Amino acid sequence: MIVYRQRGLANIHTFLVTLIATGFLPLYREILPSLTYVNLEEVELLPYVVAVFLGMVTSSRLIHDRATHLHQLEYWNAFVLALRQAVVVAAFIFTFMFMAKDRTVSRLFLGSYLVLLTGILTVLHSRLPRMLADILFPDSAKMPTLFVGRTGNLEALDSWITNRGHLGMIPVGLLSDTPPSRIERAVAPYLGTTEKLAQVLRERRVGQVILLEWIDDPLVVERMIGLCESEGCRFLIHNNYGAKFARTFIPLEEGGHHFLALQHEPLEDPLNRLLKRLVDIAISLPIVLFVVPPLCIWVRLMQRKQAPGSLFFVNPRGGQNRMSFNMLKFRSMYAIEHDINKQATRGDSRIYPFGAFLRKTSLDEFPQFINVLKGDMSIVGPRPHLPKHDDEFSQVARSYRIRSLVKPGITGLAQVRGYRGEITDPEKLHRRVYWDLYYVTNWSLALDFRIIFLTGWQVIRPPKTAY
Incomplete structure (x- = not known):
């Protein structure tokens, strides 16, 4: 059947590309000294060959994700695929180099190899699948x-x-x-x-x-x-x-x-849940131990000057499987009676000056790392809302409740895509739900790390929707 032909073509392409990428490293070792002054005679190359091989095998999923249109890759798409594979290979190479504290290998050698590897992979991804198809599926x-x-x-x-x-x-x-x-x-x-x-x-x-x-x-x-x-x-x-x-x-x-x-549910896999939990603990534990305490002191001092009251704002939020939990935030509003179900708006009079700074820089969210350690939340996931808002939003977006199949997060894909802050109209809600559901069905550790990186960038340069 066609599906097996497609799968086989992708497998053969992956095998040949991995073989060429791995074999090119020792070949390049022989070529480079004749072109430059670099001396590579004392380099123990075998560990680096293994690192390249492991990097190519690990990144092979990138090829299989494009199996249905592998034969149609234009040069730009082939370059993007090649670059992503080269980044994975580089991660394996430099991880070994730093762990082994190898000072004999030339950075010029490794760097130029990775540049050339990107070019070679680009050509292979754009040409090889078509050539293989012609050979494997002739008229007969x-x-x-x-x-x-x-x-x-x-x-x-x-x-x-x-x-x-x-x-x-x-x-x-x-x-x-x-x-x-x-x-x-x-x-x-x-x-x-x-x-x-x-x-x-x-x-x-x-x-x-x-x-x-x-x-x-x-x-x-x-x-x-x-x-x-x-x-x-x-x-x-x-x-x-x-x-x-x-x-x-x-x-x-x-x-x-x-x-x-x-929908797919990759986080129903216990191994995926374990990996995600380990990442949550590895990141949140040092933040709770070393970042949150001095933040508490700073925020408390500013609150005493501008808005006396409790340090934290604690209110119920919708969690995984529609179970509610108490979410922590640094209090950013005056400690007066007000409707907790009312969303914060731009220029909201309930927010005191330093509270506005906390919200704009997302520093008010840092106590939620405690929620992460407790297991109520994850670092990355759909943002949790008040139970009343969950009821309202589910009436507008039918698939809204699917978000609760995973743990809510401190940050999420919708937020880094620009859908954060107040929900003012149904279209924004639908777009936010779309990206949340995309995350639920397409979760990977790589996606989590990408969201964390983009969130860090937004903390440094807050978007216009941050208030």
Whole structure:
């Protein structure tokens, strides 16, 4: 089937690219001394070869994430992919160098190798997949494909079919009991009704049949399967539930049973949860021990001058699995009776001067590292809201509650994308929920570190939405 061809092409490409990148290091060691004064005779190269290999293997997921359009990468996209892989390789190389305290290796050698590696990978990513496809799927390996079903469902697959030619898939025609109502340029010509299936299979030497939609009558489907099996032909059923319900479904297999889920949940993996928790503790523990105490003293002194009252503002927020918890913040408003359910606005009279500074620089959020240590929050995750606001927002954005599948965070993807502060209209709420759900379904440690870095940048240079 096409999926195995696609996967195999990506695997072979990954193997060759890893082999070339790893082998280039000892080759470059032999070439460089003849071009410069650099002496590399005393360098123990094997650990660095291993580091390059591990870096390439670790970054191979970047290739597989692009497997469906690997053969279409333009030079810029190939360069971005190559650069990201080179960064991973550099991390492995320099980690070993500093851990081993190796002073014999030349920084010029390693630096120039990484620059050249980026160029080599760029060329390989932009050219090699097409060359491999031509070699692996010659004319003898072509897969004539027949489509069965309604024309509208075929049109939905138009771009997918067009972009599978490099894998040997050739559309030979369409069989449908509802003939096309208009003459148009179709990706596959109309050949007649489904009664002609046996005839077309034999005459066109079809290698693959794709049923374009689910059919309720099992006898009809069983007949098609029987005809395909008798002709040695593959049979696939296209899952068109996504188009039918205007949403994406995720196919899952568990215990021999097949399900369609609404989203991926990488943080349901206990290992991923453990890794995320370890990062939370590693970052929050030193902050709670060494940063929060002096901040408390500073904030307390300023509060006594400008707005006497409690040091912290403690109020309930919605947490994971819709469980509430008490979230800590440095108090940034005057200690008077006011509606805690009212969102802070720009120029809010309830905020005292130093409190405005705390909010603008996000320093008021630092006590939440205590919440992180307690396990109520994570450093990165959807920002928690008041339970009353959760109820209100869920009426506007239907999928809002999906955010609660993971722990809330001190910072989140929506915030670094510019959606922080007061929620003033439904469009902003929908965009914030969109990025929160993207985080829930696409979580990775790399994404967490990226959000942490961008948050640090926003602390240094607060955005206009910070108040």
